[in-house]
Amino acid sequence: MKDTVSENNPRKVWMGLLAKAPEGRVAALLDAEISRPAFTWLRAPEIGSTMVRARAGSTGAPFNLGEMTITRCALTLETGEVGHSYIQGRSKADAEVAALVDALMQTTMASRLREAVFEPLEAGMATMKAARAAKAAATKVDFFTMTRGED
């Protein structure tokens, strides 16, 4: 996640959020805000896999851990913007909406979508993460020393 293209590449950030969104969530948020524009497929949704890699001892040489399912597609809006999506799982509908949002984020719609799609999406995901972290924190051991019985 040390990346050369920098952590503040906004497209990288939004594509990551779209990939990690709960199933159907982006579609619900987008459809509540706008009616979807027309587009043509550059690459229709396709299900495949990615080999997930890790490092020996977490920092050493890489090894292949196993694959994960992934769905990808690419499309063009009538105004010419190209949207891509690479998302975990096998939902073609989610891949389509993710690519559509990726394309729309390159148009003047960007700020509207930031507010209507990404803010609630991010907030929802942060709440879920925080709830899990809080449950984990509640299982943290507080050690205390018992009185020693030597005297």
Place this chain on the structure above:
Amino acid sequence: MYVAVKGGERAIENAHAWLAEERRGNTDIAELSIAQIREQLSLAVNRVMAEGSLYDPDLAALAIKQARGDLIEAIFLMRAYRTTLPRFGASEPVDTGIMACDRRISATFKDLPGGQVLGPTFDYTHRLLDFKLAADGEVPKAPSRDAETGNVPHVTEFLNREGLIEEAPHDDTPPPDLTREPLEMPSPRALRLQALTRADEGFTLGLAYSTQRGYGRNHAFVGELRIGSVPVEMDIPELGFAVEIGEVILTECETVNQFTGSKTEPPQFTRGYGLVFGQTERKAISMALVDRALRWEELGEDNVGAPAQDAEFVLYHADNIQATGFLEHIKLPHYVDFQSELELVRKLRREAGAQQVQEAAE
């Protein structure tokens, strides 16, 4: 002599129809949904993903349902499905240092940054059957507490600072992939780790246990065990940069093992590494112990002839799909093979009998 035999189609069809009926069981009982399996039998789902070597909880749940709960059969289904998928690429190596930990414990340090976080564990339960679960009881809400933010540091980092433990220096050698090239000996560690992470849990556990009992003992402590989710990032060629494509839950175990040092190396702890898809801690600990045992050669240790030190033995027998494929094929028709054996035994007996008669006559 080869005798072609046909037949059995109807018997096979009927057997499969009955299998479907038996799978469903008594129709007075509600049918299991994929979502129920995914949510309520999640550790079985995790095992099927880990050994099926494909991270997809819904598919693993479907495989478990189809296999009637036979996990090796379910793993077989996952492996078969996996081969139908086009591979879009490989991820950047995941960074377990930024894991959002559900659980993180160390058996070597009581007080450590980030603390001992037990998570949803079976540890410290009394292992008594809970009849409340049979009575459809409601689940009390799990308590919460304010969480610290920020990454949880790895335990090995503390030891590294003092030089007390071997380093795992950064390296970008592209790893070999046993799903693309056959497993060959001698195998580099990257290949061994790939084979072990998808290896049968029972086999790995048995080998790990054998090292604890003295067959290639390596004095393992669980330096750290952590379970949680990490983002997966992949380079997208069309874009020219990497994006997060999802998240996976992983279990990581780092063992700290004794090492007496050698002529060139001062005494230092060594490491074993286990990393497995899902919440799969028995497997991850086992993997770390077996990984460490297999490293005897690079660490200049003696080969004491223990099974867990024998990479060829371990890696060629650890895959439960290969093993069950070969094992179970012997139940399929071998009529002709057996016929020839039968002929041979009859012939030998005839010859032996004739000899006896002759000896008696003499």
